[in-house]
Structures are given as C-alpha cells and as structure tokens.
Amino acid sequence: MRIAGFLMLLAGWGIVLSAAALLKTSAARIAFVLAGAGVEVLGLVLVIRSHIVPKGDRYE
C-alpha cells in the first residue's frame, strides 16, 4: 500500500504538470489540475494509512 501511495503521489503530480502544459482552455486546465491534486490526496491517504500502527501494537 505504501508503494502504491507513493506512485499515486507521483502520478498525481504528473497529471498536474500535464494539465498545465497541454491543456489550452482555462476551464479544462483547472479541472485537470484539481483532478491531479485529488489523485495526490488519495496517494497521501494511502501512504499515511500504510504507516499507521494499530493502537494495540504501538507499545514497546
């Protein structure tokens, strides 16, 4: 899940860059930049969840 999350972060960034570089109309660019940001948020959620240790296992 951790690797998938990081890959989604990179993919979301790629979507943002592609939207900025390739889309001509403002509305389409805004929509796809937001979509890319959304993919990054999902990736971040996956990365965070992959690091959460269940409460019962946190004690050392």
Added chain:
Amino acid sequence: MNDTAAMLCFVMILLVPLAALGLALMNTGLGRSRSAAHTMLTAICMMATAALAYFVCGFSFEGVAGHASHIWNVAGKPWSWAGAETPFFSRLPLDGSTPSLVALLQIFSAGLAAIIPLGAGTDRWRLGPACLSSAVMGGLIYPLFAHWAWAGGWLAQMGVLYGMGRGYLDSGGAGCIQVTGGLAALSIAWILGPRRGKYGPSGMASAIPGHHTVFVLFSCFLVWVGWLALNASGAMLFAGVPAGMSVLIAINTTLSASLSMLAAAVTTRARFGRPDASLCANGWVAGLVASSAGCAFMAPAVAALIGLVAGVLVILSVEWIDLHLGVDDPGGSISVHTIAGVWGLLALGMFGRVPAAQWLAQLVGVATLFGFVLPVAYTANWLLNRFLPQRISAEGEWQGMDLYELGAGAYPEFVIHREDFIQR
C-alpha cells in the same frame, strides 16, 4: 538592485541564522534533558553539512535566475528544470552582486531546511545519519525545488508560460524551506518510529513534556528576528520587491505570528483548560511560516487573519498527528512547517494582492511539494536507513543520546531524569 538595497539585503541575510538558532533551541527544549546536548550539536552539524553540500553541488543545481540552466522543451514551451552553474561557486563573483547575495542566502536557507526534520527525530536520531540526511537535503532536494521556485525554473514561469498569475510565488520560502523541511520531517518520523514509552500498552499516546520550557519560549524571539530577515531578503531577491517594502513585510510577519500564537493560546485553553506553553510556541512559529509565502503581497489585516487560522490549524494538527496517526513528533515540526506552510502558500493565492489566476500556480506548487519532494525525501532517507541505521539502539535511547553518542550529558551536576517514560 542598487547599492543601498544590496547592503540592506546583505544585513538581512546575516540575521537569517537566528531563525536556525531559534529552531535548534526550540527542538532542544522540547526534547528530553538526556538528549539536550546531542540535539543542539546535531543541529549545528546538520547546518554545517547542508551548507557544505550546497557549496559543493547544491548551488550548481539551483542556479540563479537569468543565468544558464538546463531546459527541456515541453509541448513547445521551455521548462527550466535545473541550474547549470559550476560547483564550488567556482565562477560566481562574490562581490555583493545579486548572484552572490543569492548564494549566501541559499547556504543559510539550505541549512534551515535541513534542521527542520530534527524536531521530529529528536531523542532517537543518530548524529551521523542525520548529517548524511542533511547533506542530501542541502545538495539535492532543496536546490532542485528552489530552482523551480526561485531561480527562473518552470514553477516560477507558470505565469509567463501559461498565464497563471505571476507564476508560483513564495517570498520567504514557505514552500522551498518550510514545507520541504516539514515533509522531510514526516519521512524521518515514519522511518525512525516513535520514542520508547511514547505509546502505552493500550496504544494511547503519553505526553513526554519538553525539559526546558524557557528555551522553547526564548527561541520564539530568536526565530522572530530571523524570520523578519528571511522574509525580507527572500522577497527582495526572489520576488522582485523593492527594499522599501521591507516595512510591510516586517509588519505582516509580526502580525501573523502574533495572532497565530494568541489563537494557539486560546485553542489550548479551550481544549485543555489552560494555555499550553510549548504549543503556543509552535503557534508562534506556525504564524511565521504561514507569513513566509505572501508577506510582501497582502494587506496587514489579511496577514493577521492568515496567522490566526495557522494557529488553530497547528494545534488541531499536532493532536491529530500524535493521537490518530501515531506519529511521534516531539518538536511539532510536521504540523508547524508542513501544515502552516501549505496554508500560507494557498492563502496567498486566495487572499493576496495578486492576479486572479494566482491560486492555480500556488496549487501547482503545493502539488509539486507533495508529488515530488515527499517521495524523494522519503526514498532517500529510507535508502540511507538500509545502509546506515538512523535510529539509536534501545540501550542508547534509555541512556540518553548525550551519554550514548557524546559520552557526556548536558547537565552533569544534576540528576535530571527518572525512568517514568521508558520501559526496560
């Protein structure tokens, strides 16, 4: 830049290390007494390592706006991805010119970004690996993003190339320095794991209070001066702001920090019955961080309100990260530098005296921070951990970093700790 402005900028830059000193003192105070000397020494060593790494290769990656850079053609537009300066400052005239001032400020800024993760890793991060991590930060991660944002890179050119306002704006380094350091802090906290005794048998977080609240609160004054200098010099060098605007920058920075700290005090009073001194200090720094992005581009009242939101956000964030995510961050670095920094960047786009499309450029910048800096910082530290373990042994953690790594405690004449927090 005329001579008067250059001299003012130079004097400001010389005050920037006070920000690093303040952060180092704050991290020392928020950590345990058994690691106090180690924390301060690690901060100095990390600053030194990052500065050296920046001198060796960082400046060549970052470059200076208007100078040679590596350009890729992306859909017919030129995207500058990295600087093309020579290493070791070999062709840089160190004569008070703008490029020389940039190099000086960036040496300090790279060091500042490098020591931010120490707040998350204190009490268990070994000295050697911490220095290696800061070398990667100073020599690679920080210069790359700084080129994109400050040295004529593609992020800064979003306005010219695609009509996104003025391109990504970041006067005092909210993104380049603070969020970059904060995301590295998150990576370190994940890789190191929590301190022993932080979470009890039921998984509930124990509060491990800092050992020296006076250090923490005194450091607020130090970071205040340092941040005034950082914001003013950064705005003059990277945002094209005239020297006279330093007054507005100083006012905005102070108001943001003030209202942020007061908001933190009220929030902690409401949640815990009394204001929490260390969280108030975190609130103060959060206000400084939030002001860094747009201090030159907003009205004072707006800067104050941005600070107010930052103060509330950081308190809620510290609690959420500690209790729900199970991430042990003794210095609050993740909340203060990442959350407040992102808020400052986005708030500039929404509320600053900027073109309407500025918010999109700021969003692209934030997306770049999470989409590039976080994976790279995590991967670099994870690889480093595979070859050279970053965390101290259990025995060392029980003894304390001072005795285990340095052979001498910070307070040798006092019995300074009990065994409350660590199970043998």
